[in-house]
Amino acid sequence: MTPDKHFVINNSLDILQARREGMDLATTIGFSKTEAIKIAVVISELGRNIATYVGNGSIKLFTAPPESDRHYIKIIAEDEGDGIADIDAAIAQNGMGLAGSQRLMDEFEIVSIQGEGTQITAIKWLD
Secondary structure (H helix, E strand, O other): OOOOEEEEEOOHHHHHHHHHHHHHHHHHOOOOHHHHHHHHHHHHHHHHHHHHHHOOEEEEEEEOOOOOOOOEEEEEEEEOOOOOOOHHHHHHHOOHHHHHHHHHOOEEEEEEEOOOEEEEEEEEEOO
16 A cells, blocks of 8 residues: 655654644545644654654555545554564653554554564544
8 A cells, every 4th residue: 555645754854744744634634623733743753753762764644545434544653673672661651652642543553573673553533
């Protein structure tokens, strides 16, 4: 599946661009301004984690095909860093970052393999 938007994350400017374009995409497909801001916050947090802990990675944004009955925005944040040894501890220690992102989204999954990297998938459904 080809992403609607793809951002290489290396620094804060990359995060700002992903946040802005993610918020625009969310409002374009029908999310309220409030929900679009929540989506933008999650993009920022996941991007910040990539830039802070790994140095580089990517954020991809997906939307449902037009013929779908339900619409959504899916955020996939990926890196090829060392991986997260203890995901539960990372969520607890990361403060509002991962835990807050998890609360703001409808679905949230972290897959991390030591020495290979981490993929975080977050989905917000359009009601």
